[in-house]
Amino acid sequence: MKGLPAETDFIVIGAGIAGLRAAIELAAAGRVLVLVKKELPHSNTPAQPAGTARLSDEDGITMHLQDTLTAGYVLCHPAAVKKLVDEGPERIEELLAWAAQLERHNSRLLFSPEAAHSHSRVLHAQGESTVSEILRTLLAKTRSLKNISCAESAFVTDLNFEDGRVTGVSLLDAKGVPQEILCSAVLLATGGLGQIYRHTTNLESATGDGIALALRAGAEVSDLEFVQFHPTALYLKKAPRFPLGEDLRAEGAHLRNIELNRFMAKFHPMGELAPPDVMTRAIIHEMEVSRAKDPFVYLDLTHLDAAKVRKRFPRVHATCMALNIDITEDLIPVRPAAHYAVGGVRTDLGGKTSIPGLFAAGEVASTGAHGANRLASNALLEALVYGSRAGKTMCDELRPGSKTRSQPRAAYSNGPLDIGVEEFIGQIQDLMWKELGPVRMRPGMQSAVRTLEEITPRVAHPKTRRTHEAAHIHATALLVARSALAREESRGAHYRIDYPDHDDRKFLKHSVVRRDSVRFE
Numbered sequence: 001m002k003g004l005p006a007e008t009d010f011i012v013i014g015a016g017i018a019g020l021r022a023a024i025e026l027a028a029a030g031r032v033l034v035l036v037k038k039e040l041p042h043s044n045t046p047a048q049p050a051g052t053a054r055l056s057d058e059d060g061i062t063m064h065l066q067d068t069l070t071a072g073y074v075l076c077h078p079a080a081v082k083k084l085v086d087e088g089p090e091r092i093e094e095l096l097a098w099a100a101q102l103e104r105h106n107s108r109l110l111f112s113p114e115a116a117h118s119h120s121r122v123l124h125a126q127g128e129s130t131v132s133e134i135l136r137t138l139l140a141k142t143r144s145l146k147n148i149s150c151a152e153s154a155f156v157t158d159l160n161f162e163d164g165r166v167t168g169v170s171l172l173d174a175k176g177v178p179q180e181i182l183c184s185a186v187l188l189a190t191g192g193l194g195q196i197y198r199h200t201t202n203l204e205s206a207t208g209d210g211i212a213l214a215l216r217a218g219a220e221v222s223d224l225e226f227v228q229f230h231p232t233a234l235y236l237k238k239a240p241r242f243p244l245g246e247d248l249r250a251e252g253a254h255l256r257n258i259e260l261n262r263f264m265a266k267f268h269p270m271g272e273l274a275p276p277d278v279m280t281r282a283i284i285h286e287m288e289v290s291r292a293k294d295p296f297v298y299l300d301l302t303h304l305d306a307a308k309v310r311k312r313f314p315r316v317h318a319t320c321m322a323l324n325i326d327i328t329e330d331l332i333p334v335r336p337a338a339h340y341a342v343g344g345v346r347t348d349l350g351g352k353t354s355i356p357g358l359f360a361a362g363e364v365a366s367t368g369a370h371g372a373n374r375l376a377s378n379a380l381l382e383a384l385v386y387g388s389r390a391g392k393t394m395c396d397e398l399r400p401g402s403k404t405r406s407q408p409r410a411a412y413s414n415g416p417l418d419i420g421v422e423e424f425i426g427q428i429q430d431l432m433w434k435e436l437g438p439v440r441m442r443p444g445m446q447s448a449v450r451t452l453e454e455i456t457p458r459v460a461h462p463k464t465r466r467t468h469e470a471a472h473i474h475a476t477a478l479l480v481a482r483s484a485l486a487r488e489e490s491r492g493a494h495y496r497i498d499y500p501d502h503d504d505r506k507f508l509k510h511s512v513v514r515r516d517s518v519r520f521e
């Protein structure tokens with residue numbers, strides 16, 4: 001688009017699946033401006049082997065609901081799960097009507113099995129790039145709606161307010177110049193927070209921006225201690241942590257420790273199809289007992305039919321080949337990496353946050369649908385279902401002519417960044433990996449919280465995009481650490497060595513953070 005407008009009706013921050021799906025709903029009510037910190041189409045998720053759940057003909061809503069509740073360790077908000085599984089099929093049908101190319105066999109949709117799903121209900125697109133195909137479809141649809149415009153390289157730095165209501169955003173434009181835009185309501189659809197960790201499957205842009213923006217605005221954030229770690233991300237020096245997913249294991253891939261022994265059966269009756277949190281801890285255990293300085297385990301597909309593997313996983317095959325690993329002949333070194341934020345900005349079933357005029361959807365939001373752990377392939381579905389729901393609710397927020405000049409929020413720190421920004425981010429990533437990784441203990445978490453609090457003044461009044469990202473990473477890391485320290489239980493994606501026993505009175509509550517304090521309810 002040519003230049004940014006001074007005002008619009010709705011602002012959507014993020015052009016991933018949640019943001020674009022919401023924009024399509026909003027276009028019926030007014031002008032929509034979608035802001036994206038990079039170029040379009042842009043998601044914080046790399047083009048990768050992904051799938052989205054939908055009911056197959058033999059499946060049932062109750063079974064998908066039950067699998068989701070089980071994966072979420074019953075901490076799920078049942079109404080949120082119900083909406084997810086009830087409305088999911090409709091959202092997928094709609095994508096097909098908008099010409100999404102999902103994999104078929106003899107003209108019928110092809111449903112694959114996946115870890116922790118009792119039925120084959122996972123759809124893939126064009127082999128392996130499901131996210132790209134859904135984004136392509138949604139982007140084509142948004143481009144057909146004249147009420148929607150998208151601004152690239154528009155990095156949102158703050159939410160602006162009038163009388164306690166969000167009335168717009170501050171941003172850095174493509175040239176790094178600060179701008180403000182007024183609107184009736186803002187949707188946070190900013191995706192994940194993987195970059196607070198040293199090892200992550202997320203792209204560099206997943207810096208927790210939406211969570212930091214919401215927190216600073218005084219919105220409630222929930223269940224952030226539940227960070228899902230992908231058990232088997234490719235582990236090669238200088239290569240991205242490409243996730244080697246559940247679909248590979250569902251096709252029969254084995255896990256082997258450094259002595260080449262299979263080990264998953266010791267940890268879970270489902271073996272290599274165990275829930276990701278169980279598998280992550282099993283791998284960490286095997287890495288620890290190996291006493292290797294730089295530990296990892298192997299994913300082994302060498303016993304499978306080579307031609308079938310190449311056909312089924314072309315992207316994995318090509319990515320590994322480029323790194324001199326032929327997955328049909330070589331073992332693949334893997335280890336866990338931060339993957340998905342189960343918690344986020346707390347919303348109701350219509351995407352409303354605790355702040356008037358502010359909405360959230362997709363990975364940045366916490367609807368409660370995932371409980372303590374997300375069922376594989378439910379994230380894309382959640383982005384579609386709750387993106388659409390948030391868009392519908394936001395339509396009612398339109399306030400024609402009532403927009404007033406916004407008051408930018410005060411800077412949240414004035415101290416200088418006394419070390420290089422990359423070094424500052426690196427320190428946080430290392431600390432989070434060491435003390436707030438898949439296995440946690442009170443003393444380590446306490447020391448991480450202290451360190452993060454101590455370095456708060458170093459986050460200067462940020463001026464560049466990267467210093468804003470550093471501030472967002474810092475704020476989000478501190479929230480995750482405080483929430484994890486407060487939850488004295490071990491279930492789902494949160495595991496504490498010092499609390500091995502289960503206590504439902506403590507566990508079956510959601511952590512809620514507002515400003516600095518954590519409560520459970």
Ligand SMILES: Cc1cc2nc3c(=O)[nH]c(=O)nc-3n(C[C@H](O)[C@H](O)[C@H](O)COP(=O)(O)OP(=O)(O)OC[C@H]3O[C@@H](n4cnc5c(N)ncnc54)[C@H](O)[C@@H]3O)c2cc1C
Nearest residue numbers: 014015016017018037043044050051156191362363379380
């Ligand atoms: C490697 C990988 C594999 C995955 N596989 C699966 C799978 O198989 N099935 C599944 O269901 N889920 C999977 N997931 C999770 C799923 O892909 C994500 O949860 C989902 O795509 C998130 O969509 P979203 O719309 O919420 O955010 P995203 O797609 O992450 O989009 C976020 C958007 O916000 C923008 N943004 C962020 N901050 C700012 C800012 N400050 N200013 C302006 N714009 C901003 C970004 O530029 C981007 O456009 C996977 C995730 C990863 C990383």
